[in-house]
Amino acid sequence: MSEQPVALVTGGASGIGAAVVNALAGRGFAVGCLDLAGSSDTAEHTVAVDVSDATAVSAAVAQVRERLGPISAVVTSAGYYEMAPVTDISADAWRRMLRVHLGGLVNVARATLPDLIDRRGALVAVASELAVGGGDGDAHYAAAKGAILGMVRSLGAEVAGQGVRVNCVAPGPTDTPLLASDSPWRATEYLSTLPLRRLATPHEVARCVEYLLCDATFSVGEVVNVNSGAVI
Structure with missing residues (x-):
């Protein structure tokens, strides 16, 4: 079993999650990855799991703990994006969006909190600029990401006295495969509105994320907006 500090990253096989895995590995962490469909080239152990399934998440976290050791840092990055007018969003689509984003955070937090409390660790959730500013055609995504902000602030207040820091980053549109080549967020007309x-x-x-986990020792319940100035 590794004597390194151990980090757990959800959605760590691609996009922002993969960049977080690389950053934390470079910072000296042994990184475990939970991802629905892929594996990480950098993480030391990957478990295929749907973060909306609480039972499966608990088993996956136990597997990472057994393989790498107690977990002292957690990043919840798993998620997906889709646009639709609110009248076109089915009940199943609403539920799925909330289960993956908010439910994924809750499931992972509940499974890792004993370790985080024992090791006075930290958790960072990945939300979205749309959680702060909303967006045309983004109602269920923005609602799910907005719920993450409330969870982060409440959980941060709940466990800070036990030495655990809980914070959040809220990225704007980011250059990952999540944004299709024809996405309106890539359009020159949109980019020209960003500072x-x-x-x-x-x-x-x-x-x-790395800063909030490793260096921002006085930050609790904070939301860092990483969005090219879209929300100031």
């Missing part, structure tokens, strides 16, 4: 005139990169978001 930085460009998308964020996964590496930039990962550096903010």
Whole structure:
């Protein structure tokens, strides 16, 4: 079993999650990855799991703990994105969006909190700029990500006295495969509205996650907006 500090990253096989895995591995962590469909080239152990399934998440976390050791850092990055007018969003689509984003955070937090409390660790959730500002055609996604902000602030208040820091990053559109080549977020018309005139990169978001986990020792319940100035 590794004597390194252990981090757990959900959605760590691609996009922002993969960049977080790389950043934490570079910081000296042994990284375990939970991902629905892929495996991480950098993580030391990957478990295929749907984060919306609480029982499966508990078993996956136990597997990472057995393989790598007690977990002292957690990043919940698993998720997906889709656009639709609110009148076109089915009941199943609403439920699935909430189960994956909010439910994924809750399931992973509940499974890892004993370790985080024991090791006075930290958790960072990945939300979205849309959780703060909303968006046309993004109602169920923005609602699910907005719920993450409430969970982070409440959980942060609940466990800070036990030495656990809970914070959040809220990226704007980021240059990952999650955004299709014809996505409106990639359009010149949208990019021209941003103070930085460009998308964020996964590496930039990962550096903010790394900071909140490792260096921001006085931050609790914070939301760091990594969005090229879209929300100021």
